[in-house]
Amino acid sequence: MSAEPLSAQQRRIDEAVAAAQAATTDGMSAGERYGVLYDHGLAWVNFPAGDGGLGVSTSLREYAAQQVAAAGLETPPRGSNTIGFGMAGPTIVAYGTTEQKKILRDIYTLDTIFCQLFSEPGAGSDLAAVATRAVAEGDVYKVSGQKVWTSGAQNADMAILVARTDTSVPKHQGLSYFLIDMHAPGVEVRGLRQITGEAEFNEVFLTDVEVPAANMLGEPGQGWKVANTTLNNERVAIGGGSPREGGMIGVVAQAWRDHPEYRDPLLQDRLLELWVEVEVARMMGERLSQKLAAGQPGPEGSGAKLSFALNNQELSSLDITLRGVDGLRYDTYEMRRPSEYSMTGRIPGYRYLRAKGNSIEGGTSEIIRNIISERVLGLPGEHRVDKDVAFKDLPK
Structure with missing residues (x-):
């Protein structure tokens, strides 16, 4: 500061x-x-x-x-490079070399679009359990493995990647963090069709992808620490406060004004309850922004992300109810590749279905509650039998 x-x-x-x-x-x-x-x-x-x-x-x-x-x-429209602006940029500026930081300009000018290669089929909620390997060969690492739930991989030029560089130490200690070229040989992107009918997410297969050693962010084995900087920024980016009556609460409040025929006292009470919840979340986001002035975001951002998911799901459900039969209409269920994620710019049916993912992306609500209980409230942590066991000795 x-x-x-x-x-x-x-x-x-x-x-x-x-x-x-x-x-x-x-x-x-x-x-x-x-x-x-x-x-x-x-x-x-x-x-x-x-x-x-x-x-x-x-x-x-x-x-x-x-x-x-x-x-x-x-x-620039930040929605066109959400991962770059909200996650890659803050992590690169915190841990990057002078040469690595040069990519910040390309992120901002939208010349380099980023995605995030963290989650895996066997390591979603437990990020430290990733099995994707990065094996050093001279001045490159050869990366092989599978990632999943990767937003925007089909449009990405670069990715932030967590991979395992050492299996002889406990799982949190053997990870390293890389910047990887999504156009490199050995990178394959496949779309995952969602409940909305779209393929906003992807699974990404990595087969002997050569990543220059100079593309490692931080030191070998420091991946867990670097990744937590990304995750804390991600949760603030997802759950950050909107302007008063902005976001979904603004959409639902307008639906209340536009459809008096569906109003009743119970719906009015529910709308007011949710308005209070959203306003509390907005003020919490303001407080987070003030705390950010003193350094990198901490685990408190998890609370904002949790509130965002819960509020979005409740609001999108109320939005459907307030619109009557029109709220049940759906434009198309054909397979599409959206250019960016938008809750407020789409039809009510889409918002209702898409909000279901808010409690999964950026950390499941269950894991987020664990983080809040242990790292914010200081409550005893869950018993972890694998904490001090070398990754190679863990049951697979």
């Missing part, structure tokens, strides 16, 4: 916005305009100078966004 007074940091933001505005011309492409913002430290203002930021307090991100918008400067 910067030791400068916030007023001085705001002046630096104002100066950067003015300089970026002066450097932006009408003939520039969208990517070039995004690049101007990055070069002037306005991509992630809390990142260090030279890495797309100004080194200011995280609490000033909203102020910077307002100033950029007021200056008429175009920013």
